Amino acid sequence: MKIPEPHPDKMFTLTSQIVDANYLKWPIYIGPDLVITDSAIEKNYTLYPRHLLFQAVKKGGDLNTTIWQTENDHLWSTVDLDQISTIKKYGPSFEEDLIFHYIRHFYNTGYVYEEVGLYDDAKREYERVLDIDPVFADALVSLSRLYGEKFENKDYLKAIEYLQKYLALLAPDQKEAIEEVYKKADEYDQKYKEMLKNEQEEYERQEQEEATESGESQ
Structure with missing residues (x-):
């Protein structure tokens, strides 16, 4: 493995320097603690979790x-x-x-x-x-995001349900986080009501079309 000279602004060699110097020679695996201490890693590489470590693959690269x-x-x-x-x-x-x-x-x-x-x-x-x-906060928030924003067929009630579980984990003094949860839950609630309204309007439109077609055929 090639170890480059220390970074000009540091007294040591950065993890990203080592990854850059050895990339494509063999698969590069990085410990989570090293990712945290070197922001250039996540900037330049996609980190695929493998064997409880991360395999670094350059952005746009294939795995x-x-x-x-x-x-x-x-x-x-x-x-x-x-x-x-x-x-x-x-x-x-x-x-x-x-x-x-x-x-x-x-x-x-x-x-x-x-x-x-x-x-x-x-x-x-x-x-x-x-x-x-069951109370891992990041997973609760992420599932809420999937249901409320990412899936093609949104499930806003499910998104709110996961937010409520996350909210139950927050301490009373985490006011900013609590406000964000309520804000996001309100956003999903409004979108849910809008979705129901659109579905009702579409149903009524189809009913009207069927009634019109039925009247014309008589």
Whole structure:
């Protein structure tokens, strides 16, 4: 592996420099902690969660999503929800760190799917997160967004339902976040009412057309 000289503005070599220098020589996997400390990574690369790490693929680059999904499904098959429930029930332990890595893996997988427009796949991954941790806030918000904004057939009531679950997790002093939830829920509610109105108008229009055609045929 090639390790470039330290960044001119830093006293050390950045992760993004190492990725750039070694890209295409072999698959590049990055730990989540390194992604957080180097913003250039997410700017220049799509990060596909693999093996509880990220595989860096240049923006616009191609990854065999069939193989990726197969690997991800295999990882999910190893998750023992009963065992996870037992670990969480009996308090803090080193296993809880592993559980969190699984949660973040499936959430990040869903996020990548959402980013590339594969919303059904994103939904599946977010739901897997909630199977492990029913109160994982990011997954609740993301599912609300899918139902309220991304799916072709919107389900505003479902979107509001997930927002309500997220709202229940917020502390009273998180006023800004609470206001945002109410604002978004109100937006979905208005769109739901508008959708019902449009459906009713369309129904009445069709009824009128059928009545007119029936009268003309007599």
